[in-house]
Amino acid sequence: MRNRLAPVVLIALAQLAGCGGGSSSNTPPVPTYTIGGAMTGLTGSGLVLQLNGGSNLPVNPNATAFTFVTQLAVGAMYNVSVLTQPTSPSQTCTVSNGSGNIGSANVASISISCATNSFTVGGTVSGLTGTGLVLRNNGNDLPVNASGPFTFTTPILSGAAYAVTVLTQPTSPAQTCSVTNGSGTVGAANVTNVGVVCVGFTIGSLSDPLATQQWHLKNTGQNAFADGTGAAGIDINVEPVFSTFGFTGNGVIAAVVDTGLEIAHEDLAANVIPGQSWDFINGDTNPTNTVDTTGDHGTSVAGLIAMAKNTVGGIGVAPTARLKGFNFISSNQSQQFFLDSLGGSTSNPNSSDVFVFNQSFGVSNTEDFPIDPLEEAQYLSGVSDLRGGKGALYVKAAGNGFSGCGPTSCENANFDPTNTLPYQIVVGAVNADGIKASYSTTGSAIWASAPGGEFGRNAVAGGTPGSVDVEPAMVTTDQSGCVNGYSRTGIGVNNGSTFDNGGAPNTSCNYTNGMNGTSSATPVTVGTIALILEANPALTWRDVKHILASTARQIDAGRPAVSITLGNGGVYIAEPAWTTNFAGFKFHNWYGFGMLNASAAVNMARTYALGQLGALTNTGFIASGALGLAIPDNSSVGATTTLNVPNTPGVQFIEAVQIRVSATHTFTGDLGIELTSPKGTRSVLKNIRDQFGGSANLSNMVLLSNAFYGENPAGTWTIKVVDGDAIDTGTLDNWAIRVYGH
């Protein structure tokens, strides 16, 4: 019974309270009113409104209205504010008409508008050295020029997805950029953690199946399909150029002036400039060699420069350099074709836009002869006018004529008159063990040396075991197919190596492992120069020479001088050991300033101070007049005389020294010619007992030495002419000296 009475009492009490008055005063109750309004745009969660700093009202997503629980009496102040903004997505809600005094009705005029926030997307690019990188995020493209922070220009709404990708990979140098933390949903803050890392490539990562056998790029001691192996580390140190900088020769045009160029070769076609090569035999733009069936020298040279980075063959030193082929060697070699091939022609063919000329050729002479003045003029024009006045680079093979004359070279790099121009970069060849290749012509005209390899054979295919025959040669492109080329198959054909006999992995016969010679060292140098010019296109031809000389690596450092005891007296140092000249440059007639170091050269190129070499000038020939000095026969004493080079303001730093020598002698092969600078540096410009012969004398023979590079030429220069063999005798008739420098 007690339980049934209790609710009745409670209801009565409540009704009394609702009338607003106490039973004691009888005052009518003060009416109270609700506070609320409209809500628009709310999609996020967590919105909390607040009334007068106290009453909190959570509002659910998608709500369109709100009303506080708390009611206020007439006249009371109300103030509605946002205590907590919504998230997921992040929104900002703003209150309109949010404050006032309570009137005689509920307040419903407050409006709250919520808008979703936008945030930027960005992050950091690292390792970028190329140009042209474009990132994309939801259609918003952002070119990026340098490593560092980046931010897309278009903000993204909170809650929306972002997806950063690489739209365009950088070139010059070619790099591959990859994105980390590139996608997600924008929250309540700017996205700043997208990572873009740009890198080049390593030799080992390539899809080119023969690349790991190209010891000149990265010597791991591989055999390059020969029986013998090389020494790890004996290479041009190019991998860091690829992996760190990604330089690949982009934008550089190299001309292969040679026997031909198979423009459709599977590993060259991508880099051959369409319609820009020239066939001098038929007067068209296709110099593919259809004459030589046992190998096209030019096609193999081209591969060492710019075999493409793809899934076949190997790669060139500059795998994106562009190629032109001029088959001058296969032509009748007229002077017109010479000029046309080496930069003197703007149409049919256009050789005037070439950056680097590959000249894997030379003459085989047994007597001196002067350079043709038109040819010299073309070289001068090329270094003066081409590449917008910065000068084209002319890279020239020293020759393959070492063997047959004993411990010194039969042929001398100075025998080819075009090698005695300071406009050339004359290159000697090194084998995979880091020693001068067995055949490589030596001489003071050599600037640098580069891998050229030996013969790459296998004993099972006819190579001679234990000899240079089976030491690694160069792996490069060959005439396509197994009918023609250095590598080919057929009854009775044995090309010395399994690889060149169509053996795996060369069943296509599109490649050879038997290319060698300074013919190979030359394109390796051309490729290296392409990398240098990509790194710094503003370099002049002399800057490039300077960089090569400054960064070349001394190899075979312990090589002793070649001394020969002469019959009538004395031990003659016929070939000096490595010599450090007064300017600190190391030089050797076998190696020039040393073997190319592509990485060091590119590094130097990137930060090279332009203009540091000043203008090239020369002293003119300073001549002796008639001498008639007897040259003691078969004696180290020699005929010695001097010339003074006056202090010349424009020539304080030697870039090259030429001498011009006339001698009467019944067998010029006996004669050795050496020159000693005022600073005491000795250079042998012609060896005794070389392949010169006959009784033609030396008639104003011009010889060049790079051994004095960097010295000041002012002072007394001493020439010494030695007769290094018996019977034949003669005189030094006159000589002259000309110094090029700045």
Next chain:
Amino acid sequence: MKMRIVVLVLMLAALPALAQEPPKPGKAKAAERAAMLETLQKGKEIQGSRGQYRLLPEVHAVEHGVSAETPQQALSRIGESGAQVLETKGRLVLFRSARQKPAFVEQVAGAAVYPTVVNTRTGTFGVLTGTLVVKPKKLADAAAIASSHGLEKGKEYPHLQAVFYRAKAGTDIADAAAALQADARIESAYPEIIEYVRVPK
């Protein structure tokens, strides 16, 4: 007995000389070549860009077509199968013919047969291509010069101030070169001579 002594003395005398004179590469070859050159008839003198030359009326040159073609096969093509091959310069086969020829380029059986010269200092052979390399004092005169000498004007190289001319069939190259060299409008002129061919190195 006396004879034996003489022989012994001669042998002993020869020993030091033999010891002091190891064979010199190329010396015998040079002597052999010098002797061969002596047997060749010499024609007109020609001033070339590299020195002085003499025409060799009985020595000619022809290009061989493909690498598989031997020099003798190239000669057979032009009806010179009995000729002596003297040397090759790249694709040019130099041969000694039984008949003398004038100093112009002949077309024989579709092939060009070139006259040759010898360098009077070095004894090297050169091939006259029928082209003349001219540096006129004014390039603008190039066409007029060609016309007045009965030559065909070829390609110009303005950066070298040089023009190539072609001797017409029957034009004696030596005479044409001499006439150009005497022309006051010309700074220098010489016949193109292929003397040293470039080979892969």
